[in-house]
């Protein structure tokens with residue numbers, strides 16, 4: 186059986202009175218491509234932000250390779266405000282920062298591309314190598330360990346070559362066309378040597394041809410690096426083509442999950458997407 | 466990356482040697498009291514402080530307004546620990562010669578000056594740099610104001626000499642000294658900026674959230690940039706003390722921070738060479754070229770209008786506004802002056818010429 190990579194246990198994220206993610210449980214297994222879909226404002230990006238440490242979930246636990254990685258329960262002011270479910274087992278608090286989670290092996294891209302715009306393509310990728318480099322600020326400044334810098338540069342360059350971006354290495358990231366910026370962002374995430382890659386709407390703003398290419402590209406990335414991929418996506422043809430399992434969120438709640446065909450025929454999903462009001 | 470030393474490195478090194486030789490010769494042949502040396506000495510010191518500020522504001526994207534405060538700490542630390550033991554009774558005349566009765570050599574004292582400033586920065590950074598939003602400017606500005614009052618406090622007299630001057634500590638005569646110290650410090654900052662850590666700083670400047678997602682610990686790196694920047698501001702303060710030959714807390718007003726900020730903006734936020742060039746220009750203008758604006762001048766019996774004490778400041782204000790309105794990038798933008806770039810440009814030019822020639826011959 187495939188090993189479990191990521192597991193969300195009853196995750197609730199509440200901002201003030203707004204429950205953006207409501208009691209979400211889901212999992213991603215090794216080597217899997219999983220999609221998280223749902224209408225606008227469903228809470229998909231918020232779920233990503235909980236996994237990557239940008240937000241501390243109000244309640245619930247997230248495990249990575251079976252180890253608890255994030256855990257929280259309503260505390261302080263939130264105790265009164267909390268509208269979600271309570272569970273006894275989340276009594277400890279684990280709240281790592283985003284950089285710690287990246288170090289564990291979860292990399293991500295952003296819905297609205299976040300590159301280091303004034304740096305070159307090469308530098309954008311090279312920065313991902315910083316966190317694991319064996320150096321300190323003195324040895325790095327005084328070039329006492331030139332081999333380490335050399336190694337970082339070689340690894341970054343190798344990755345750019347694998348991603349067919351090597352010819353752009355000295356371009357300023359912010360000046361690249363949109364499609365290439367998306368690809369660079371994925372390359373940069375891969376440079377952190379992740380075990381799990383989170384893609385937030387990788388096909389946003391792409392035409393059908395580009396979307397088709399991206400579809401193949403995502404599968405290639407999964408196979409080449411042997412990683413698991415969790416993606417948020419609105420392009421249904423992309424999702425249906427490559428996602429092995431799909432989770433559907435609506436108003437923060439999980440309304441369906443399963444294979445493409447299972448989800449497609451689910452009446453709740455059709456309702457959510459067509460915006461049918463249950464009262465009507 | 467080849468091990469071979471490139472042409473540009475050799476030319477750059479030669480330029481530095483030439484510069485020092487030039488300063489050395491000028492000092493031999495010119496009147497040592499010439500304004501030129503005032504500008505070179507003070508300019509070098511300001512260049513160091515401006516570059517240290519740029520490391521923070523330009524390369525890490527942190528806005529700090531504490532430069533004068535850290536310079537004050539550096540200047541005092543240097544002075545307190547280098548006043549010769551036999552002079553202390555006369556310096557600390559109201560405090561029985563103070564409580565310190567030893568002195569250390571100049572170079573260790575300069576380093577200690579930097580460390581003292583860095584230590585205060587470390588303490589300020591601990592709470593402030595954990596906050597997401599930019600409280601650093603307010604915190605550092607407040608710190609600079611408080612520290613200035615604090616150092617004048619009578620109860621600290623045995624150490625700081627209260628509101629009295631500190632003097633009789635070792636100073637320098639030759640312009641070579643501030644050039645060498647500032648030069649080494651700036652070289653270290655440039656090496657830091659070009660290292661893996663410098664890249665991390667720039668990543669934070671460009672996008673904090675993305676930097677974090679790349680595994681960069683925001684707090685650790687911000688604190689590091691802040692502490693290092695303050696270290697060099699402290700060394701700059703010590704150099705300023707040596708240049709002025711006396712130290713008094715009153716002199717380190719926030720106006721000094723604004724002068725340095727102005728230099729950074731004029732030079733180009735994110736350009737080390739810009740900061741250096743702007744420092745010398747700024748000091749040359751304020752100490753020398755624009756001095757005439759402050760003196761009432763008569764041509765025959767006719768008094769030139771506007772020229773009187775304080776007018777220089779008005780002209781400065783106009784220049785600042787002009788820079789901010791029309792020349793926002795500063796002298797250098799975020800580019801650097803480097804021999805490498807010049808060589809590349811020349812190469813391109815030659816190639817272009819060759820291509821033109823070839824196309825002409827082809828026809």
Ligand SMILES: Nc1ncnc2c1ncn2[C@@H]1O[C@H](COP(=O)(O)OP(=O)(O)OP(=O)(O)O)[C@@H](O)[C@H]1O
Nearest residue numbers: 200203205223224225226227228229230231232296
């Ligand atoms: N930091 C925040 N503070 C308050 N409310 C928030 C915050 N972040 C998200 N929300 C709210 O949570 C809800 C879910 O937002 P989220 O961005 O996760 O949606 P999404 O599913 O990614 O939508 P889209 O498809 O438009 O990207 C929205 O109502 C949003 O306003």
Ligand SMILES: [Mg+2]
Nearest residue numbers: 229230231296
């Ligand atoms: Mg979203």
